[in-house]
Amino acid sequence: MKVPAVFVTSAAQPSDFPFGTLPELAVVGRSNVGKSTLINTLVGHDGLARTSRTPGRTRLVNWFEIDRKFHLVDLPGYGYAAVNRDLKESWRPLIETYLAKRDVLAGVLLLIDIRRGVQEEELDFIPWLAAKKIPVIVALTKADKLAKNKRTLEVMKAKKDLGLKRDPIAVSAQTAEGIEAMWRGMLKIVEAPKQ
Numbered sequence: 001m002k003v004p005a006v007f008v009t010s011a012a013q014p015s016d017f018p019f020g021t022l023p024e025l026a027v028v029g030r031s032n033v034g035k036s037t038l039i040n041t042l043v044g045h046d047g048l049a050r051t052s053r054t055p056g057r058t059r060l061v062n063w064f065e066i067d068r069k070f071h072l073v074d075l076p077g078y079g080y081a082a083v084n085r086d087l088k089e090s091w092r093p094l095i096e097t098y099l100a101k102r103d104v105l106a107g108v109l110l111l112i113d114i115r116r117g118v119q120e121e122e123l124d125f126i127p128w129l130a131a132k133k134i135p136v137i138v139a140l141t142k143a144d145k146l147a148k149n150k151r152t153l154e155v156m157k158a159k160k161d162l163g164l165k166r167d168p169i170a171v172s173a174q175t176a177e178g179i180e181a182m183w184r185g186m187l188k189i190v191e192a193p194k195q
Contacts, residue, residue: 001044001179002043002044002045003042003043003044003045003066003067004066004067004068005043005045005048005064005065005066005067005072006048006064006065007048007049007062007063007064008063008064008065008071009062009063010060010061010062010063011060011061011063011094012059012060012094013094014093014094014097014098014101017061017098017102018063020102020103020104021104022065022068022069022070022071022104023069023070023071023104023106023189023190024063024070024071024072024073024102024104024105024106025070025071025072025073025106025107025108025109025186025189025190026073026075026098026099026102026105026107026108026109027039027072027073027074027075027108027109027111028075028078028095028099028108028109028110028111028125029077029078029110029111029112029141030077030078030111030112030113030116030119030121031076031077031078032077032113033077033111033112033113033141034111034113034141034142034173035049035074035077035111036049036050036051036074037049037051037173038111038139038141038171038173039064039072039074040173041173041176041179042072042179042182042183042186043064043066048064049062049064049074059076060076061073061074061075061076061094061095061098062074069190070106070186070190071104072109073098075094075095075098075099076094076095078095078121099134100132105134106135106189106190106192107134107135107136107137107186107189107190108129108134108135108136108137109136109137109139109182109186110122110125110126110129110136110137110138110139111139111141112138112139112140112141112158112168113140113141113142114140114141114142114143114145114146114151114154114170115142115145115146117154117157117158117161118157118158118161118162122162123161123162126138126162126163126164135189135192137169137182137185137186137189138158138162138164138168138169139168139169139170139171139178139182140154140155140158140168140169140170140171141171141172141173142172142173143170143171143172143175143177143178144172144174144175144177151170154170155167155168155170169181169182169185
């Protein structure tokens with residue numbers, strides 16, 4: 001499935017954030033979770049979001065306009081990244097300001113590597129989103145790396161660990177597993193009336 005999608009802009013600091021005109025879905029996850037690859041798979045464009053073999057390449061907040069309906073906003077990854085600690089710490093205010101103060105933020109796509117499972121950051125993040133009433137879709141990436149029965153166990157474990165009402169979506173950029181389910185969830189969020 002190919003969806004009209006274009007890169008809009010990048011921001012290195014909150015003062016660079018563009019004026020918000022469309023609903024935004026923030027793409028959040030650890031540095032090596034496959035955020036850029038999943039964005040490319042969702043829209044069917046290999047080179048839209050830049051991918052790298054080195055975790056932590058996304059160092060800016062990047063906006064992508066999707067089908068003239070909403071923006072996917074790729075945030076720098078947290079956790080492991082091949083960058084120095086000072087640079088990693090400089091991302092924190094950028095990410096926190098975006099998530100806490102962005103008026104057009106409609107929801108969050110929280111990506112977790114299915115092989116690594118839920119970590120401390122996600123355990124803190126889900127209640128924070130709930131307190132702010134920000135809808136979240138939890139996707140377990142790289143699902144093709146596990147056998148089907150193991151995938152099912154990891155989905156159930158993540159649901160329990162995070163206290164979710166709905167199952168996380170097991171997704172794979174290689175096989176397109178879970179991509180339709182991701183789209184259904186994303187459109188439900190961006191098309192919902194603003195509260």
